[in-house]
Amino acid sequence: MRASGVFRGFAPTALALALLLAAATEPLAQECCDPAGPFRLGEGYADQPATCETIGDWVERAPQVDARVTMSVRGALSAVDSDGALAYLVMCAEPDVRVLCVTYSTNDMQPGDVVLFAGGYSRVGEEQVMLDPCLASRE
Secondary structure, three states: OOOOOOOOOHHHHHHHHHHHHHHHHHHHHHHHOOOOOOEEEOOOOOOOOEOOOOHHHHHHOOOOOOOOEEEEEEEEEEEEEEOOOOEEEEEOOOOOOEEEEEEOOOOOOOOOOEEEEEEEEEEEEOOEEEEEEEEEEEO
16 A cells, blocks of 8 residues: 555654654753652653652752653642632642642542642742642542
């Protein structure tokens, strides 16, 4: 079967692009993330998420790369809110660094529930981290 005009040449081009991206991100992965830490390049859960007790140390060592970085955090929810379109889940309380998970549903989670967050890392203040978009699951 011959490829139509739209798809002709797609496979070799896609393969070349995939190889190029893999080669470009390999050095970033080495620069990015401590394997024992809560950060991952791109998308993914870390094997060892941060906790409310350790997050302060980890955010001081956050990867300084020009690429998407995901952070994983495990702990008890301190606040849950929704505006009808988005849900806002907060983990940790002062004096710890607080973590805001921006997601689409509270999934009936309540303050005190132990959850795992993983999402796009952004430091938004001295004592605040935002994970957006973020996945949250009960532990």
